[in-house]
Amino acid sequence: GDSVTQMEGPVTLSEEAFLTINCTYTATGYPSLFWYVQYPGEGLQLLLKATKADDKGSNKGFEATYRKETTSFHLEKGSVQVSDSAVYFCALSDHRTGGFKTIFGAGTRLFVKA
Amino acid sequence: DAGVIQSPRHEVTEMGQEVTLRCKPISGHNSLFWYRQTMMRGLELLIYFNNNVPIDDSGMPEDRFSAKMPNASFSTLKIQPSEPRDSAVYFCASSLMTQSYNEQFFGPGTRLTVL
Numbered sequence: 001g002d003s004v005t006q007m008e009g010p011v012t013l014s015e016e017a018f019l020t021i022n023c024t025y026t027a028t029g030y031p032s033l034f035w036y037v038q039y040p041g042e043g044l045q046l047l048l049k050a051t052k053a054d055d056k057g058s059n060k061g062f063e064a065t066y067r068k069e070t071t072s073f074h075l076e077k078g079s080v081q082v083s084d085s086a087v088y089f090c091a092l093s094d095h096r097t098g099g100f101k102t103i104f105g106a107g108t109r110l111f112v113k114a
Numbered sequence: 115d116a117g118v119i120q121s122p123r124h125e126v127t128e129m130g131q132e133v134t135l136r137c138k139p140i141s142g143h144n145s146l147f148w149y150r151q152t153m154m155r156g157l158e159l160l161i162y163f164n165n166n167v168p169i170d171d172s173g174m175p176e177d178r179f180s181a182k183m184p185n186a187s188f189s190t191l192k193i194q195p196s197e198p199r200d201s202a203v204y205f206c207a208s209s210l211m212t213q214s215y216n217e218q219f220f221g222p223g224t225r226l227t228v229l
Binding site: 032034036041042043044045046049089093095100101102104106107 | 118145147156157159162164169170205207209211216217218219220221222223
């Protein structure tokens with residue numbers, strides 16, 4: 001079945017450092033890809049999305065490009081802030097093969113130090 | 115819009131007691147999901163509904179867990195009897211299924227502690 005694998009955390013960075021969180025997926029069809037973020041004490045919220053190959057999703061300085069050839073959707077940010085400390089989840093959904101479900105990765109916890 | 119509403123936000127109960135968690139999805143959304151999150155197991159999908167009909171309950175841990183969606187604006191997740199290993203944060207999420215993709219909107223969660 002479809003699956004998502006993302007790098008284990010925690011990731012600890014200093015403020016203004018460059019961030020990369022790796023995500024790869026396995027899917028039989030052509031899924032949409034997502035990054036969700038969970039701040040302490042809150043539910044997950046959508047950070048960005050890409051619905052087809054070569055699409056780039058972006059939001060709040062974060063970017064991720066849908067790479068079909070490498071089945072990847074890595075999250076990047078050029079300069080992180082303390083307020084970016086959270087857990088980041090890579091996810092996919094394909095209503096044509098997976099029904100209504102979204103498949104989430106295990107999550108990667110990011111700590112940003114001042 | 116108020117977003118997905120869950121109640122209670124915190125619940126502390128004793129082993130063997132019945133627990134009912136409640137969820138009000140975003141108006142107009144046609145799909146609803148119940149998740150459980152723990153440090154050990156991460157985020158687990160328990161059950162989801164589409165147009166109030168349960169589609170997949172394969173994630174429900176055992177018969178002690180049950181979920182209902184009597185109408186488009188309300189769902190419950192019930193645990194009877196509760197056990198300490200049920201302690202977790204339970205999230206409800208809703209979405210509007212489209213042909214291209216679906217974004218899930220999560221509630222703030224219910225933190226359940228079973229003593």
